[in-house]
Amino acid sequence: MSDEVSQAVWSSWAFPFWATSGLLAAALLYLRGWRRIRRSRPELFPPWRAWCFLGGLFALWIAVASPLDTLDGLLLTAHMTQHLILMSVVPPLLLLGAPAVPLLRGLPRSAVRDGLGPFFSAPVLHRAARLVTGPAFAWLAMNIAYLAWHVPRAYELALRSPGWHEVEHACFLGTSLLFWFPVIQPWPSVGRGSRWALLPYLIGADLVNTGLAAFLTFSGRVIYPSYAAGPRVFGITALGDQAAAGALMWVIGSIFYLVPVAAIAIHLLSPQSNRLALRSITGSAKILRPKIPSRPAKRLDLLRVPLIGRLLRARYGRMALQSIAFVTAVLVIADGFMGHPMGAMNLAGVLPWTYVRAFGVIALLVLGNIFCMSCPFMLPRELGHRLGLARLKWPRWLRSKWIAIALMILFFWSYEAFAIWDHPGRTAWLLIAYFAAAFVVDTFFRGASFCKYLCPLGQFNFAGSLLSPFTLEVRSQAACERCTTHDCIQGNQQQRGCELQLYMPQKAGNMDCTLCMDCVKACPHDNIGLFAIPPVRDVLRDPVRSSIGRFSSRIDIAVLVLAVVLGAFANAALMVGPVAARLSALGDSLEKAVPLPLLSLVAVLVFSTAVVAVLLAVALAGLWLSRCGERANPSRREVFCRFSQALLPLGLAMWAAHLLFHLITGWAALGPAIHQASADFGWHFLALPQWKMELPLLSANNMLSVQLLLLDVGLLLTLYLGWRLAQHWAVRSSRAVLLLLPWATSVAVAYAAGVWIVLQPMQMRGVMMNP
Amino acid sequence: MKPFCRLAAVLVLGVSATAARGDGGTMLLHQDAGPFTITLFAAPQPLQAGAADLSVMVQDRNSGEVLLDSVIDLSVAPEAERALQQTVRLSRGQASNRLLQAATVHFSRAGKWRLVLLVRRGNDAASLSTECTVEPGSSRAVLVWFYVLLPAGIILLFVVHQGLKLRQKKQEGISGTPRSVLRTENSWCKPAPLSKMNCHPDRSEPGFPATRH
Numbered sequence: 001m002s003d004e005v006s007q008a009v010w011s012s013w014a015f016p017f018w019a020t021s022g023l024l025a026a027a028l029l030y031l032r033g034w035r036r037i038r039r040s041r042p043e044l045f046p047p048w049r050a051w052c053f054l055g056g057l058f059a060l061w062i063a064v065a066s067p068l069d070t071l072d073g074l075l076l077t078a079h080m081t082q083h084l085i086l087m088s089v090v091p092p093l094l095l096l097g098a099p100a101v102p103l104l105r106g107l108p109r110s111a112v113r114d115g116l117g118p119f120f121s122a123p124v125l126h127r128a129a130r131l132v133t134g135p136a137f138a139w140l141a142m143n144i145a146y147l148a149w150h151v152p153r154a155y156e157l158a159l160r161s162p163g164w165h166e167v168e169h170a171c172f173l174g175t176s177l178l179f180w181f182p183v184i185q186p187w188p189s190v191g192r193g194s195r196w197a198l199l200p201y202l203i204g205a206d207l208v209n210t211g212l213a214a215f216l217t218f219s220g221r222v223i224y225p226s227y228a229a230g231p232r233v234f235g236i237t238a239l240g241d242q243a244a245a246g247a248l249m250w251v252i253g254s255i256f257y258l259v260p261v262a263a264i265a266i267h268l269l270s271p272q273s274n275r276l277a278l279r280s281i282t283g284s285a286k287i288l289r290p291k292i293p294s295r296p297a298k299r300l301d302l303l304r305v306p307l308i309g310r311l312l313r314a315r316y317g318r319m320a321l322q323s324i325a326f327v328t329a330v331l332v333i334a335d336g337f338m339g340h341p342m343g344a345m346n347l348a349g350v351l352p353w354t355y356v357r358a359f360g361v362i363a364l365l366v367l368g369n370i371f372c373m374s375c376p377f378m379l380p381r382e383l384g385h386r387l388g389l390a391r392l393k394w395p396r397w398l399r400s401k402w403i404a405i406a407l408m409i410l411f412f413w414s415y416e417a418f419a420i421w422d423h424p425g426r427t428a429w430l431l432i433a434y435f436a437a438a439f440v441v442d443t444f445f446r447g448a449s450f451c452k453y454l455c456p457l458g459q460f461n462f463a464g465s466l467l468s469p470f471t472l473e474v475r476s477q478a479a480c481e482r483c484t485t486h487d488c489i490q491g492n493q494q495q496r497g498c499e500l501q502l503y504m505p506q507k508a509g510n511m512d513c514t515l516c517m518d519c520v521k522a523c524p525h526d527n528i529g530l531f532a533i534p535p536v537r538d539v540l541r542d543p544v545r546s547s548i549g550r551f552s553s554r555i556d557i558a559v560l561v562l563a564v565v566l567g568a569f570a571n572a573a574l575m576v577g578p579v580a581a582r583l584s585a586l587g588d589s590l591e592k593a594v595p596l597p598l599l600s601l602v603a604v605l606v607f608s609t610a611v612v613a614v615l616l617a618v619a620l621a622g623l624w625l626s627r628c629g630e631r632a633n634p635s636r637r638e639v640f641c642r643f644s645q646a647l648l649p650l651g652l653a654m655w656a657a658h659l660l661f662h663l664i665t666g667w668a669a670l671g672p673a674i675h676q677a678s679a680d681f682g683w684h685f686l687a688l689p690q691w692k693m694e695l696p697l698l699s700a701n702n703m704l705s706v707q708l709l710l711l712d713v714g715l716l717l718t719l720y721l722g723w724r725l726a727q728h729w730a731v732r733s734s735r736a737v738l739l740l741l742p743w744a745t746s747v748a749v750a751y752a753a754g755v756w757i758v759l760q761p762m763q764m765r766g767v768m769m770n771p
Numbered sequence: 772m773k774p775f776c777r778l779a780a781v782l783v784l785g786v787s788a789t790a791a792r793g794d795g796g797t798m799l800l801h802q803d804a805g806p807f808t809i810t811l812f813a814a815p816q817p818l819q820a821g822a823a824d825l826s827v828m829v830q831d832r833n834s835g836e837v838l839l840d841s842v843i844d845l846s847v848a849p850e851a852e853r854a855l856q857q858t859v860r861l862s863r864g865q866a867s868n869r870l871l872q873a874a875t876v877h878f879s880r881a882g883k884w885r886l887v888l889l890v891r892r893g894n895d896a897a898s899l900s901t902e903c904t905v906e907p908g909s910s911r912a913v914l915v916w917f918y919v920l921l922p923a924g925i926i927l928l929f930v931v932h933q934g935l936k937l938r939q940k941k942q943e944g945i946s947g948t949p950r951s952v953l954r955t956e957n958s959w960c961k962p963a964p965l966s967k968m969n970c971h972p973d974r975s976e977p978g979f980p981a982t983r984h
């Protein structure tokens with residue numbers, strides 16, 4: 001074999017995405033659980049266990065990602081080596097890591113308690129688990145799978161079809177894990193029967209292996225036709241390759257069976273003390289019972305993470321972010337007025353609508369309300385504040401979300417009616433209007449009236465942040481009890497308090513929080529943390545929230561969430577081919593009578609009202625059904641408000657699916673747009689833009705998978721929230737089902753609409769189509 | 772719990788084993804041409820309308836040695852409309868098996884297609900053609916069905932989960948003692964009632980300042 005060819009072989013690695021991610025996740029989960037158990041049971045989980053488990057995962061990865069996998073279609077020897085690793089190396093190593101408890105302890109406690117707990121306690125599943133891990137079943141399963149997959153028809157099927165090949169591997173690994181289970185008896189399992197029985201158990205398996213290996217080695221013909229028909233590499237004939245593969249199975253396979261036979265025999269024949277020593281390797285449930293400490297789990301506090309915490313708390317950290325955003329906004333406005341008139345070739349068309357929107361939604365889902373944290377409109381309003389004219393209080397009767405909701409609907413409508421995304425000048429005017437409104441309102445009114453009651457963008461982010469995985473909370477309520485100054489809300493000489501009127505000890509969730517960190521900097525006791533929370537917790541709970549009250553009594557917040565959800569579907573639907581074509585035809589036929597923008601405004605208002613009415617009817621229908629013959633306690637307002645909020649995951653999933661499409665198809669637009677802008681400004685330090693159509697970051701099928709997966713997660717979370725709410729209200733589960741049914745049906749319809757939308761051809765906004 | 776720990780571990784590890792194949796796929800053609808032996812692989816098999824990975828191995832006809840430096844062009848066209856021919860240059864970078872050269876080809880429709888391979892190396896050149904049948908694309912439909920049925924499967928599992936929970940509650944109500952092994956050991960799997968999640972323990976304690984707005 002020439003150097004070049006051997007180099008090619010060694011560089012033939014595949015990186016199977018799902019397998020690699022799954023193995024990495026398993027490794028992290030195990031290590032997390034292993035560290036936790038070691039705190040209470042260091043003698044049970046010495047480092048070698050972790051090394052064994054990680055070694056097993058690594059061997060598994062080698063089997064599926066190394067040249068062994070890429071060459072298995074050409075060389076039977078490579079294929080057999082791969083199977084040998086899957087069946088004889090990976091399972092014992094994994095089981096020596098005693099993975100069951102560490103993997104479970106690595107999961108969030110509530111996931112194990114509420115999610116897996118009921119399954120763990122189900123007798124039928126106990127019986128099934130007992131059956132499959134029993135020696136008889138395990139021996140038969142492994143040997144039958146081993147022989148069956150070596151039957152030429154089955155083997156050829158696996159060679160032909162990647163899907164069946166994966167099934168074959170999963171069969172080998174799964175049954176081998178079962179096979180090695182009685183041999184290793186990983187903690188906390190209990191041995192069944194005498195360990196003497198393991199000797200015929202292993203020797204029997206070796207005999208099966210020897211029989212098959214001998215058949216392959218001494219057969220005078222090629223058993224698997226694919227290897228005979230395919231190209232021969234490295235100068236080995238198909239028959240020679242087959243004999244080598246058989247010999248490999250025979251020798252190495254036998255070592256894997258016979259070494260444990262010898263070890264077990266020595267162990268059984270040795271004095272009692274040695275036996276106990278060996279027992280500490282395999283473990284015995286009688287001596288070692290699992291002990292799970294009831295200490296509350298430590299929560300992740302981002303403000304205590306070294307670098308991130310310092311950045312978030314830095315005195316001028318937020319201002320630095322805002323200044324960057326402000327300068328960017330000024331450039332966008334300037335380019336909007338002076339730059340290229342086409343949206344796809346102008347910063348004002350590309351930056352806000354392709355990038356900022358998509359990253360804003362991603363940030364909401366993975367971190368929190370980062371947009372408000374770095375909001376550029378804050379700087380002029382700070383200036384307004386400093387003029388010292390802010391003496392007025394925001395009128396009490398306007399302290400709700402209604403104006404902001406109206407502005408949000410107006411924005412959704414004008415975005416489409418005036419094609420703002422395609423007219424840089426209009427985008428620039430919109431930004432100027434925003435700056436002016438923030439400046440005027442906060443010059444005359446105290447606090448953050450603009451953010452709290454007017455800003456539609458802020459309300460979108462507040463609603464979206466109800467699903468964010470981080471929230472600001474006090475670290476110790478006891479410290480707050482002792483606190484006499486309450487600087488988090490009152491402020492002090494150096495730092496103002498919360499302008500959004502959120503009093504930390506009573507703040508619950510992210511609603512109205514701009515993540516400005518003023519409270520964090522003001523608190524003299526360093527008592528505020530940015531904690532990780534389960535993403536649906538905010539919607540599930542209904543405490544009295546500081547400056548907000550209970551969600552169940554805030555119809556305006558419910559309608560705000562509905563506007564966000566409806567906006568997601570309407571905004572995406574208006575961009576897909578069939579809807580756009582229909583609307584344009586309708587517009588053509590009606591425009592003679594009524595101007596199109598007016599017509600569409602009326603349509604938006606009628607549509608929104610109709611959807612709110614339908615949802616109200618649906619929620620009430622469920623309530624009526626569940627109340628038949630029984631008194632139930634929730635009010636209609638509560639049911640409507642909280643069911644509406646439970647739609648948020650589906651709505652955000654639709655936003656994410658839609659905006660990610662634009663980001664992934666238009667990802668390459670920013671570079672040329674910056675070059676174009678610099679040319680338009682007359683700055684010639686950048687070269688003229690190279691406008692060309694770039695391939696999307698993901699292929700069409702992968703893009704669709706991501707979109708559908710997002711919708712699936714949104715649907716499931718929405719239904720889960722609905723079910724928890726119905727369970728909370730209803731006296732019995734049957735009533736909860738009745739209460740949920742009409743609402744769940746409307747959720748299913750919305751999901752179907754979402755799937756239909758992502759399957760349609762969508763306008764590629766912000767992308768140059770004809771270079 | 773113990774049998775379940777075992778089963779859970781087996782399942783987690785079993786699922787991790789499913790990996791995509793990274794080699795050339797199924798053999799479509801293996802033939803001598805000029806000084807070369809050329810093998811064409813295709814994935815998926817059978818070929819379907821949409822994107823497909825085609826990869827080629829070129830070997831020396833006499834020695835069987837793999838030739839890595841050959842230049843390979845592949846032209847594909849529907850039999851019915853040869854004018855729609857597309858030609859791609861294969862490269863080793865696109866193949867996970869670096870003994871092959873590969874490219875992604877888009878079959879725009881189902882039906883009979885003609886594939887022409889042109890292999891050049893130094894002064895040697897050889898051409899090979901074959902016909903293949905492309906079936907109507909089902910990968911998108913399969914994908915959509917998979918993702919639509921996925922939540923249905925999870926909902927079904929959730930229904931079973933809730934049923935088991937209910938049964939346990941009932942049994943515990945009758946016997947007065949919890950059945951769950953986990954529960955007897957600790958409070959690990961005790962479900963938190965929604966009312967507990969709602970609690971905000973200190974907000975109503977005396978001496979705590981009322982919200983001032």
Ligand code: SF4
Nearest residue numbers: 480483487488504523
């Ligand atoms: S200033 Fe700090 S300690 Fe005092 S009430 Fe606010 S969060 Fe609690």
Ligand code: SF4
Nearest residue numbers: 498513514516517519
């Ligand atoms: S609670 Fe108030 S001060 Fe603290 S980050 Fe949120 S908005 Fe800012």
